[in-house]
Amino acid sequence: MELNEQKYQELLSFIKSEILGEGDENVILDRDTSLEDDLGVTGIDADKFILKFSRKFNVDLSNFNIDSYFEPEFSFWLFGRKKRKRFTIKELENAILTGVLK
Template sequence: MMRSENLNLLKLFVDKQGFLYVEELKETTLLECDLRITGDDAVEFILAFGQEFNVDVSKFKLDEYFEAEGALGPFFSFFYKYVSSPLKKKMAIKDLLDAMESHKME
């Protein structure tokens, strides 16, 4: 399947999961900063992604990419895009597209 087709499938999946993004979803869109996927939502999202696209997520280290539930508190969640932890790795739509092609996420 072509990458552009996978991107369209991924857009539908993100929408179905309830994460709205006002701009066009691109390969550079960051899951945590732009889509605000974090904590328990990140766990559910990655598991659903693996199931939906037949991607092995069993070795994926979620804590290296996403903040824990409530890590920033309700006041800071509004400013989340600007205060995310610099120690966390960034996960973008591109990484999900790569995983769709290789059928694994590590």
Template sequence: MRKLNDDLISFIKDEILDPEFEITADLSLEDDLGISGDDASEFILAFSKKFQINIEEFNFNDYFNSEPSLFTSSSKKELLTIGMLNNAIYEGKL
């Protein structure tokens, strides 16, 4: 496992508005950080711009539920972890 990129850690802390939160590679964006729906889309777009990541083949629906609602149920999605974002920085794509 690669060391977490310091800029990635800062970016995530800025996005979740918690400078004291401990960021680890195994944290899930949706389950652990509560990023879903439109927030997830905005997060991934900001991440791709900041780190020059190609997200053309990234399918949001595989990893994130839509906005929570009384009329929809959340289905289990694949986990998108901080470690996966870290790897995307080195590979240039997500």
């Protein structure tokens, strides 16, 4: 199941405004774009983004474990990089459709 085109474009615009800076308007985003691997969102920035996303799109985060998807700040220096699940725009789309981010 996918969002209608207008809502999907709203999601992409939100991602661009919150993650990408000016001059990055031409970055191509799609459902397979990884927030951490492709856009560099990690640590505190990931926390802030997910909270803003939740508020904007009225998505429940109560069962979402952010550490499963995003590296915490400076963790790789202290403990080595841990394998994380890939978190893509598709996960955000599914969260909007269901009202829950899992």
